[in-house]
Amino acid sequence: MMTGAILNPVNSSIIAVALAPIGAALGADASETAWLISALYLATSIGQPLAGRLVDMYGPRRLFLAGAALTGIAGVLGTLAPNLGVLVAARVILGFGTCAGYPAAMYLIRSEADRTGMKSPAGVLTALAVATQTIAVVGPTLGGLLIGLGGWRSTFAVNIPLAIACLVLGLLFLPAHRPAQGAPGQTASAQGASAQATAARTPGAPARTTGAPAARARIDAAGILLFTATLVSLLLFLMDTRLDRVWLLAVTVSAGAGFALRELRATDPFIDVRVFAGNVPLLATYARTLVAYTVSYAFIYGFTQWLEDGRSLSASAAGLVLLPTFAVGIVVSALTGRRAAMLGKLVVGAVVQLAACALLLVLGDHTAVWILVAVTALLGLPQGLISLANQNALYHQADPARMGASSGLLRTFMYLGAMVSSSATGAFFGRRATTAGLHGLAVFMLAAAAVLLVLTVADRSLAVPAARETADAGHAA
The missing domain is CATH 1.10.287 (Helix Hairpins)
Structure with missing residues (x-):
């Protein structure tokens, strides 16, 4: 699950440091190479909920293996691409191929929780949060190292061994049959009972009773x-x-x-809008994800571009400067992952995002590297807290029968935030990432972080699952 889940976030950010080398090698300007970013976002934003819905209908194994195969094909195509058009096509295939990993993982975790009676497998959810979201920040670092070793084509070639690993692991370990939760032949009343159980745990998440067994579902x-x-x-x-x-x-x-x-x-x-319209806490989770990742991806792409253009660092050096964000994010997720509280994590994460964005306003063309490293380390804290809290919120709020589709939509809102940040980065930077442009982008990021804080404080449902799990743990003891 973890190997498949990292494919999408790593590929979404690994291209950040490869755009300039690709443009130089293929004679493309910045507006043309930007399609390498947008192509994956377009494919992923559409493909995530679609793959999630298919996982709900047919189980995770088929979708996981098909996605791994597409990822390998995209890796080969990108490695051998003779021009930018073929590279863009490879990124589209890569976007669709990497969509199945996360919803398949969430589906399996939810299914196993129902089968074993575990209310919240905090350790597994923490590992998944690191694998799917915190690890996105390592993309520029990995990309810089790969470019230094084998050129920009290695950022596509890395998908080949990863895809092979996913195929082997998927064939060996994923269940060949669909797990019991929502399985073909399961009665409608059983599915309804599962949904009602989730609604009881999370006020505001409505019960959903399906009108027919999942085996009769149609695309x-x-x-x-x-x-x-x-x-x-x-x-x-x-x-x-x-x-x-x-x-x-x-x-x-x-x-x-x-x-x-x-x-x-x-x-x-395809998406049950009645359920989503009545599930205000889940809609709030999607909204928080959008604004949180608007800030995160503005940092990943905007700050990285400025390091190369404004601060005149090499691609490899720029990737290494971002490494503390990844390291701190993993440590924070590991230390706080088993704590059920979500409200506190989101509040602290939003406040630290505000502080880090404010620090970007004081950076200049000659800022010492150690200060840049300190800023990236500070940004790692919200990267670890916010992604974990939003994922845990979705786990409690989503209808189990639609866990795959709900998880896919979470990633769709994540990439909507990425697209908003990409548009803002282009507007503030133009053809070159200047320090003045970075400061303008920082103000935009400050506004987005402020919206995240308001959305978090206003959502009173965030404290409920933590309180109930604490009470359940006390009764069990």
Whole structure:
């Protein structure tokens, strides 16, 4: 599960330090190489909930293995690519191929929790949070080292052994049959009971009783197409926000409205909007994920670009400067992962994000490297706390019968935040990452971190699961 889950976050950030070498090698400017980022985000934002829904319907094994195979194909294609167009195609395939790992993992964890009676496998969830979100920060460091050893093509080639490892491990260890939770042939009443149990644990998360056994579920092709049209038009606008592209927002609204109407009428919808509309805590978790990762990816891409352009560091050196973020994030996740409290983690994470963004305002072209390292280390703390808390919140709030789709949507909102940050980075930097542009981006990041703090403090449901788990632990003792 961990090996498959790291594929998407690592590939989302490893390209950050490879854009300049790729542009130089293939004669492409910054606006063209930016498609290497956007292509994966577009594919992933659409593919995550789709892969999650298919995991809910057919179990994790098939989707996991198919995704691993696509990842390997993308690695080969990118390694041998003769031009930028083929590289973009490889990133699209990579985006879809790496979508199955996270929802498959969350589905299996939820299934095993139901089978064994464990209310919250905190240790496994902590490891998954590190594998899927905190590890994204190591992408630039890994990319810099790979470029130093074998050139920019090695950032694609690294997917080949990872894909082979996933195929071998998946064939050996993933259950060939669908786990009992939501399995084909499971009665509707059993699925409803599972949903009601989750609702009892988390106020505000409604029970959902499915109208038919999962074996009769059909793929909602119309819903998927409308969802795709909604996301593609929105992300295309965010990639290049100009007045002459406002029509894309009109397409987004129209497609989104059509999607909502379709899902309300569908007997087995791609995304059950009734459940999500009534589950305010889950919607709040998605909103927090969006703004938190707007800040995180603005740092990963914006700060990294500034290190190379404004501070004149090499790709390898820039990657190493970001290493403390990864290291601190892992340590923080390991130390706090088994604590059930979510509200405290999110509040501390948001406050530290505010402080770190404020520090970016004092950086300049000649700032000492040790100060840069200190800033990146500070940013590791919220990277560890926020990702873990939001994942745990989703685990408690989502309908078990839709755990795969709900987990996929969490990643969709994560990459929506990445696209917002990408648009902001382009707006503040233009063709070159200057110190003035970094300061403007820092103000934008401060605003996003402030929104995260407000959303966290306003969500009273965050304290409920922690309190209940503490009480349950006391009764068990």
